[in-house]
Amino acid sequence: MPGVEKHIWFYFEVGAEGWVTRQVELQGSERTPIAAASLDEWQQAHDAGRLYEYDRRFGITAELPLSEWEGHKPEQLTSEEFEEVWGPARRQIASQPN
Template sequence: MRCYWDEEDTWFYFEVDAEGWVTRQVELEGPELIPVAAASLAEWQRARDAGHLDEYDSRFGVTAELPVSEWEGHDPEQLTFEEFEEAWACARRQIMSRLI
């Protein structure tokens, strides 16, 4: 699914599990759709367990902390798996290229 937040001119792309928890999240800002986050809950948990959470957060961001069923005031568009994967892959590539 994806949602647009006009106050920040940001598109949010979400992959959610069967219980509604966000497993991966992409954030694209501005008219250029610049990736500012491409976070995976599983990666975040591994980084936390390894003591590298600050590093992960600063590079990739975080996923939403509540399941989508508890969100207020959003009107998500449904995406196909392929549409999400395309946004995810592009965002990760761009974020990773900044680290070099």
């Protein structure tokens, strides 16, 4: 589901219970990737004591389930549409020096 706020586009993959499982943030008219975070990876980084490094590089996912958000009108995306945003954003962020 994409949304725009202050020239930032948000794309979310949402699990069955409404929690964001992956999130991409693209900034500006160039839609430059600034975050591409996975809840599973975030949890693994947390458990391994590497949370700071993960957050700094990939960002975090939303902390509330989608059902608790107010004032947002999300657009539905297919899995394929989300992957078309996720893949390039993730590769670009991962390739940047720490």
